[in-house]
Amino acid sequence: MSQEFDVVIIGGGPGGYVAAIKAAQLNLKTACIEERGSLGGTCLNVGCIPSKALLQSSHKYEEAQHLQEHGVEVSGVKLNLKQMMERKTKVVDTLTKGIEGLFTKNKVTYFKGHGSFLTPNKINVTGADGKSEEISAKNVIIATGSDVMPLPGIAIDEKQIVSSTGALDLTKVPAKLVVIGGGYIGLEMGSVWSRLGSEVTVIEYADSIVPAMDSDISKEFKKILEKQGLKFKLGTKVTSAKAGKSGVDLVLTPASGEGQEKLKADIVLVSVGRKPNTSGLGLDKIGLTTDERGRIPINDDFSTSVKNVYAIGDVVRGAMLAHKAEEEGIACVEIIAGQHGHVNYDAIPGVVYTYPEVAAVGKTEDELKKAGVEYNVGKYPFLANSRARTNGDTNGFVKILADKKTDQILGAHIIGANAGELIQEIVLGMEFKAASEDIARTSHAHPGLSEAVKEAALATFFKPINM
Numbered sequence: 001m002s003q004e005f006d007v008v009i010i011g012g013g014p015g016g017y018v019a020a021i022k023a024a025q026l027n028l029k030t031a032c033i034e035e036r037g038s039l040g041g042t043c044l045n046v047g048c049i050p051s052k053a054l055l056q057s058s059h060k061y062e063e064a065q066h067l068q069e070h071g072v073e074v075s076g077v078k079l080n081l082k083q084m085m086e087r088k089t090k091v092v093d094t095l096t097k098g099i100e101g102l103f104t105k106n107k108v109t110y111f112k113g114h115g116s117f118l119t120p121n122k123i124n125v126t127g128a129d130g131k132s133e134e135i136s137a138k139n140v141i142i143a144t145g146s147d148v149m150p151l152p153g154i155a156i157d158e159k160q161i162v163s164s165t166g167a168l169d170l171t172k173v174p175a176k177l178v179v180i181g182g183g184y185i186g187l188e189m190g191s192v193w194s195r196l197g198s199e200v201t202v203i204e205y206a207d208s209i210v211p212a213m214d215s216d217i218s219k220e221f222k223k224i225l226e227k228q229g230l231k232f233k234l235g236t237k238v239t240s241a242k243a244g245k246s247g248v249d250l251v252l253t254p255a256s257g258e259g260q261e262k263l264k265a266d267i268v269l270v271s272v273g274r275k276p277n278t279s280g281l282g283l284d285k286i287g288l289t290t291d292e293r294g295r296i297p298i299n300d301d302f303s304t305s306v307k308n309v310y311a312i313g314d315v316v317r318g319a320m321l322a323h324k325a326e327e328e329g330i331a332c333v334e335i336i337a338g339q340h341g342h343v344n345y346d347a348i349p350g351v352v353y354t355y356p357e358v359a360a361v362g363k364t365e366d367e368l369k370k371a372g373v374e375y376n377v378g379k380y381p382f383l384a385n386s387r388a389r390t391n392g393d394t395n396g397f398v399k400i401l402a403d404k405k406t407d408q409i410l411g412a413h414i415i416g417a418n419a420g421e422l423i424q425e426i427v428l429g430m431e432f433k434a435a436s437e438d439i440a441r442t443s444h445a446h447p448g449l450s451e452a453v454k455e456a457a458l459a460t461f462f463k464p465i466n467m
């Protein structure tokens, strides 16, 4: 007799593991299948967490060399890359094992293996030892996430031509690193290796870095990163990258036309995006097809075209972000349990964890213009914020966009130290349909970076005080 569950979740990433815990909390008999050997998915194992560990460590290394302004003389700062990598691994291990503990605590059955459909409610699980077992489920949630998007004609060997996974594990600082793709992963990993001593060149097909970002922010971001030493080739595509004994030879052409340029690198990072992962899932066995981008089509309640089969996270439409996957996991399980799960896609923040950080929520100014929405815009620079001055973190600004008639906040964009934390007040405000005046009339502790958010809100509906 196969084991029977109310909910079986395939994939133990942020979408899957959070859905599993929530389902168990709602008294549903729950199982989660994960083939990686550890829980937490891309995010904890090869994504958000190891990249942030390296960003933090490399930032400290960089900072330690530039403390003179604060009257702190430091000499003999040395990089111990092995120790830095070991720390990163320890952080990852602690967090992934923590999820196993949460599964035990919440009575989620954890199957270590590859899950594939036999029928819509029968799943085959094949363990690393090749042994298979069959389990049954009243409901199945597909949370199989995403994988590295390859670039046609460029073979990733994870040695000289690496994906983000390889870039998190280099054993030596490359003298020259070429990053293909100026999105958030490329810029974060480029920043890490630049701080550790690499000469970093970012090649981006579009005319701006992180093209979906508000263009004011994107321009400022590029300027700041250039000052830090990163080089950019925008409007450029890589047509070939060949690894050899003396490094990698790249050929570049302008996105818009003729001509060729050659470039040499020790390591090339391919970070042109991620693709939904449905490989070996047996979707054909249940008659489920993916869309033109390989995603599983879903309805608003996360149901697929097959009864009692749901999908969430990177494998479906929308931003490929851990917290978006988590929100979907919770809402999906609530709906399965007969409750009213809901995700507000207008209030999902996105953060680039470079230094300074860049954070955004809601619409960009370009999007509002295109949609013909009338808006007010308020901006406030960190240069005018007293805490930013005391900290020596004066780069960047806060920009808030609000509806011209109602003053409801439609979007916010921050570039500056701690932007990733500062944005959260606006995210909460947007959840409650706040006006910029609501933020402006909220008391903000002084001296704080969040006062720049308050001043930007003041500037949105009337005038800032401290400028």
Ligand code: FAD
Pocket (backbone or CB within 6 Å): 010, 011, 012, 013, 014, 015, 016, 033, 034, 035, 036, 040, 041, 042, 043, 044, 046, 047, 048, 049, 051, 113, 114, 115, 116, 143, 144, 145, 146, 147, 164, 165, 185, 277, 279, 280, 281, 312, 313, 314, 315, 320, 321, 322, 323, 324, 325, 353
């Ligand atoms: P995943 O995390 O991809 O998890 C899916 C899991 O399913 C995987 O563990 C996989 O092994 C398993 N699986 C797949 N198929 C099967 C099968 N058939 N049987 C069993 N198991 C299976 N997002 C952020 O929000 N913030 C960040 O700072 C951030 N940084 C990132 C940095 C990097 C370098 C990368 C690569 C990504 C980053 N992301 C970040 C994106 C984030 O990791 C993803 O959006 C998130 O992990 C998606 O969660 P998920 O649960 O949908 O899928």
